Amino acid sequence: MIRHLLDGVPSRGLAMLAILLVLLLIAPYFVGGYLLTVLFLILYFAYVGQAWNIMMGFAGQLSLGHSLYVGLGAYAAAALYVHFGVSPWVGLFASVVISALAGAVIGFLAFRFGVGGVYFAILTIAFAEFARIGFDHFTWVHGSSGFFLPVSNYTQNDLWNLRGSPVMFYYLMLALTVIAFILCHVLLRSRAGYYWLAIRESPEAAQALGINIFKYKMYAVVLSAAMTSLAGVIFAFFYNNLFPEQIFHISRSIELILGPIIGGVGTLFGPIVGAFLLTALAEGMREIMLQLGVELPGVKQVFYGVCLLVVVMFLPDGVWPPLSRLLGLDQKTPDGES
Amino acid sequence: MGPGVPIEIYLNVAASGLLTGLVYGLMALGLSVIFGVVRVVNFAHGEMMTIGMYIAIVLFFQLGLDPLVMMVPIAAVLFALGYLMQAALINPFINRPEHSQFMLLVAVALIMVNALLIIFGPDAKGVQTSYSFDSFQFGPLIVDAAKVYAAIAALAVAAALFAFFRFSLTGKAIRACADNYNGALVVGLNVKQLYALTFGIGAACVGAAGSMLVVMIDVTPALGPAYTLLAFVIVITGGLGSMPGALLGGLLIGVTEALGGLLFTPSAKSMFAFAILVLVLLFRPQGILGRRAA
Numbered sequence: 174m175i176r177h178l179l180d181g182v183p184s185r186g187l188a189m190l191a192i193l194l195v196l197l198l199i200a201p202y203f204v205g206g207y208l209l210t211v212l213f214l215i216l217y218f219a220y221v222g223q224a225w226n227i228m229m230g231f232a233g234q235l236s237l238g239h240s241l242y243v244g245l246g247a248y249a250a251a252a253l254y255v256h257f258g259v260s261p262w263v264g265l266f267a268s269v270v271i272s273a274l275a276g277a278v279i280g281f282l283a284f285r286f287g288v289g290g291v292y293f294a295i296l297t298i299a300f301a302e303f304a305r306i307g308f309d310h311f312t313w314v315h316g317s318s319g320f321f322l323p324v325s326n327y328t329q330n331d332l333w334n335l336r337g338s339p340v341m342f343y344y345l346m347l348a349l350t351v352i353a354f355i356l357c358h359v360l361l362r363s364r365a366g367y368y369w370l371a372i373r374e375s376p377e378a379a380q381a382l383g384i385n386i387f388k389y390k391m392y393a394v395v396l397s398a399a400m401t402s403l404a405g406v407i408f409a410f411f412y413n414n415l416f417p418e419q420i421f422h423i424s425r426s427i428e429l430i431l432g433p434i435i436g437g438v439g440t441l442f443g444p445i446v447g448a449f450l451l452t453a454l455a456e457g458m459r460e461i462m463l464q465l466g467v468e469l470p471g472v473k474q475v476f477y478g479v480c481l482l483v484v485v486m487f488l489p490d491g492v493w494p495p496l497s498r499l500l501g502l503d504q505k506t507p508d509g510e511s
Numbered sequence: 512m513g514p515g516v517p518i519e520i521y522l523n524v525a526a527s528g529l530l531t532g533l534v535y536g537l538m539a540l541g542l543s544v545i546f547g548v549v550r551v552v553n554f555a556h557g558e559m560m561t562i563g564m565y566i567a568i569v570l571f572f573q574l575g576l577d578p579l580v581m582m583v584p585i586a587a588v589l590f591a592l593g594y595l596m597q598a599a600l601i602n603p604f605i606n607r608p609e610h611s612q613f614m615l616l617v618a619v620a621l622i623m624v625n626a627l628l629i630i631f632g633p634d635a636k637g638v639q640t641s642y643s644f645d646s647f648q649f650g651p652l653i654v655d656a657a658k659v660y661a662a663i664a665a666l667a668v669a670a671a672l673f674a675f676f677r678f679s680l681t682g683k684a685i686r687a688c689a690d691n692y693n694g695a696l697v698v699g700l701n702v703k704q705l706y707a708l709t710f711g712i713g714a715a716c717v718g719a720a721g722s723m724l725v726v727m728i729d730v731t732p733a734l735g736p737a738y739t740l741l742a743f744v745i746v747i748t749g750g751l752g753s754m755p756g757a758l759l760g761g762l763l764i765g766v767t768e769a770l771g772g773l774l775f776t777p778s779a780k781s782m783f784a785f786a787i788l789v790l791v792l793l794f795r796p797q798g799i800l801g802r803r804a805a
Contacts, residue, residue, distance in 0.1 A: 235610045237617075282789065286796040290609045291552045295743045296792065302740060303785045310779055423736055427617060434614060470633065471625035471732075478621035485614045486600075489607065 186502045197347055201340045209339050213411070215452045216346040217404060222432035222444030223353040224400035229430070230439030231357075231366065232393035233373030235290065238279075238297030239401055240425035241304050242272040246402025247409035247420055251322055252314050254334070254410075261335045261406055268402040275300070276398025280391045289376075298423060305421035314415070322413040335410040342411045349403060350445075357441055369393060373439075424474065431477060435484045437491025446493050451480070516773075519651045524773045525766050526652050530662040532765020534723045536758035537665040538738065539745035540672065541716030547752035548689040548709040551601055554616035557738030558623035559714055563589050563721025564730040565631060571638045578638060579660055582722040586668075586715040593714025597707040605706070620739065627732040637729035661723035668719050669758060672712070676754070685709050689752075717742075741781070744788045750801025759799060763787065 200212055221243065228234045249271050250264035279300050283293045309317040330337030335345075360366045368389045371379040380386050409415055419425065436447025455473055462472065484491065538560060545553045553559075563585050567578040570585075578585075600619065604612045645656035676682040688695040688705050695702050724730075741764065749760025764784050771783035791798060 229610070235613065282792055286792060288792055288796060291613050292747065294610075294613065295552075295740075295747065296788075298740060299744065299785045299788050303782055306779055306782045310776065423740075424621075427621065469629050471628035474625040475622055475629070478618045478625065481614065481618035481621065485611060485618060486603075489611060 183502055185500075189500070189502070194351070201343055206339065209343055211452060211456050213339060213343045213346055215448045216343070216350045217408070218429060218432045218448035218452060219445040220346065220350045220353050221401055221404045221429045222436070222448055223350070223357055224397050224404070225430050226433045226439065226444050227357065227360070227369075227400070228393050228397040230433060230443070231361070231369040231373065232390055233369075233376075234390060234393060235294040236297045236394075236397070237294045237423070237426050237430070238299070238301035239397075239429055240421050240423070241275060241297070241301040242398045242401035243405040243408060243425065243429070244301075244304060244308070244415075244417070244420040245272045245275055246405025247415055248308065248314055248320065248405075249402075250406040251320060251409040251415060255320070255322060256313075260333050261410055262333065265403060265406045268406050269399045272402030272405070273395045273399040275304075276394040277391065280394035284387050284390050298426070301421055301423065301426060305417050308417035308421060311417075317417060320415040322410065324413050335407075339411075342407060346407060349407070353400060354441065354445070361441070365389060365392060428477070431481060433491075435480060435492060437493035440491065440493045440497075442497070443491050443493045446496065447491070450492065451477070454480070521770065521773065523652055523654070524769045526654050527658060528766040528769025529762055530654065530658040530765075531727065531769065532762035533662040533665040533669075533758070534720050534727070534761070535741065535745055535765050536761025537669055537723070538717050538720035539742045539749065539757040539761050540669060540754060541713035541720070542742045543746050543749075543752060543754060543757040544672070544716065545710055545713035546746070547754075548685055549597065549601070549605075549706050551604075551612050551710075552616070552743075553710075553713065554613060554739060555596075555620035555623055555735075556713075556717055556742045557740070558620045558627075558735035559589060559592065560717045560721040560724070560738050561627060561730060561732060561735040562592070562623065563718035564725045564734075565627060565636075566718075567722045567725045568631075568636050568638065568730060577640055578722045578725045579640075579664060582664060582668075582719050585722045586719040589718025589721075590711040590715040594707045594711035596714075597710035598703070601710065602703050602706060605703075620735065624732050624735040627735070631732065633731060633733070635729035635731045638725060640726055643726070655727075657726040661726055664723055665720065668716065672716065673754065675712075681705075681708065737781070741784060744784050747798055748787055748791045750798030753798065753800045753802070756798055756800035763799075 197212070197216075201209055204212065221239065225236060225239050228236050246265075246268035249268040250261045253259035253264040253267055254261055279297060282288070283296050288296060308314065314320045330341045332341065335341075361370075368379065368384050371382070371384060372386050372389060376386055405420075408420075432447030432451055433444040434447065435451060436445065437443030455476070458473065458476055462468070488495070538556070542553055542556050545551065545556075566585050566588060567581060570576040570581050571578060596619070600615060601612070604615055640657065642656045642660065646653050647656055647659055676686060684695075684700050685705050685708065687698070688700060688702050688709075692702065695705075745760040745764050746757055747760075748763060749756030749758070764787065767783045767787055768780040772780035
């Protein structure tokens with residue numbers, strides 16, 4: 174099993190990965206509270222980026238409404254916890270089921286009727302917006318006035334109810350990110366992974382070869398939605414407040430796909446590299462603006478926009494492919510073909 | 512709200528939605544023209560409209576100029592913006608994959624909406640024209656004068672656009688590019704320049720629509736993404752690449768939103784537009800007046 178997992182991975186890459194993992198594991202002992210939150214955010218974006226990448230990077234379906242799954246996941250687990258005292262570990266099943274169902278409905282509507290490409294993307298936005306306005310009027314979770322989880326000072330971590338220090342959330346997010354990474358690595362070498370790539374490159378050719386493209390596109394959407402909803406659960410219990418205007422907002426969807434796009438769509442490391450780059454740059458810029466005493470809403474987004482523009486124009490494959498060549502991890506080197 | 516609302520109220524709201532729908536239709540027409548010819552989905556469409564709206568606001572407050580009178584200059588400014596965008600940014604992307612073009616425009620939209628936010632702040636801004644509180648009465652119907660003027664202007668612009676594409680040589684050349692890209696190249700059309708022209712025309716439509724909308728509603732930077740989405744919903748509902756479809760879709764969505772806002776709550780009105788989008792995708796994916804895609 175382990176051997177199979179490591180098949181075709183260059184040993185240099187493996188060593189670097191191990192070092193990175195060890196660094197991330199010991200980080201909480203060295204960094205302060207602020208930096209830990211930044212690291213948490215990086216892992217969060219790396220994880221949801223990985224989940225989004227299954228749909229876009231592997232199966233070629235552009236979703237611009239992934240905030241829908243984050244929001245549904247967050248609201249489902251939080252509402253069960255607040256209203257019925259259900260542990261998030263149980264509630265997450267509801268989150269996953271609801272998000273997967275939402276993904277299935279969107280996928281069914283789109284793929285049955287041949288809505289593809291950009292129109293599919295618009296459909297995903299429409300559903301996220303639908304949810305945003307719907308939750309604004311959904312009184313069970315307090316509509317637009319926001320849904321809050323009870324907060325108090327916790328002397329020790331309550332892992333069962335996800336109440337506790339940022340360090341606990343950091344390790345949870347790290348675990349999720351690692352699991353998602355391994356899952357994607359395995360998926361890419363599975364039958365489904367090859368089918369997805371075939372569908373991405375040419376749906377007609379894939380269909381002609383006998384691949385049930387409807388079924389495999391549905392798999393990608395449902396899996397991606399389910400994975401994304403888990404990030405929503407952690408988000409809800411980490412931040413303790415949920416507003417439809419924020420969590421379902423289209424800017425959130427765009428924020429979470431920037432990482433994989435800047436890192437490299439369809440690559441395993443793209444989402445992680447992208448999340449590191451973007452979060453580090455955004456936080457760095459925030460720090461600089463704080464030092465200069467300027468406070469302007471929108472500057473961060475303009476910056477995101479410029480980053481995206483530059484990458485889309487000049488590095489259409491993202492940062493990771495050239496970076497991996499630089500690090501000698503190019504997949505086409507003789508010692509590590511895949 | 513709810514029971515006990517006299518039928519006149521519904522008629523009035525529907526009429527008002529119809530007039531707003533014409534302006535929506537003009538906005539969507541711009542998107543449809545760009546898509547139909549350049550085959551690029553302008554994800555910055557609503558953002559470009561808010562730029563037009565803010566130009567109208569600045570002209571109104573600095574120089575006291577009426578937005579509807581300023582429609583032509585505002586459309587001209589947006590034309591220049593659209594022309595430059597296509598020539599400088601989008602033309603190099605013509606042969607890139609669809610999602611790559613889309614992300615380019617997402618980036619442009621992101622920059623536009625937040626640049627407006629930095630310049631004008633998040634607060635809503637509106638104009639008070641001399642006719643802001645006037646209304647016309649047609650039998651039992653009472654409609655806002657501003658909406659009537661705006662709707663007439665929208666019809667005029669749409670008619671001019673139809674005439675341009677039907678009768679002018681340039682319009683015919685643009686349609687040739689849309690029909691057959693390689694054929695247009697073979698007969699020696701400067702396709703890239705015509706594309707830039709088309710994007711400019713689409714942008715001018717949305718600029719004109721913005722100068723009309725500003726007399727009806729207040730503008731905030733956050734309006735951009737919402738109207739981009741609305742324009743998509745209208746275009747998909749009416750039929751992609753169909754110019755009459757865009758206008759029809761605008762009317763349909765305008766009335767639906769208005770009645771939905773009356774029957775439920777105004778803040779939930781755009782849910783009805785999305786509901787229509789889903790219904791259309793389910794039962795007539797090519798749109799009401801669209802041709803079935805191959």
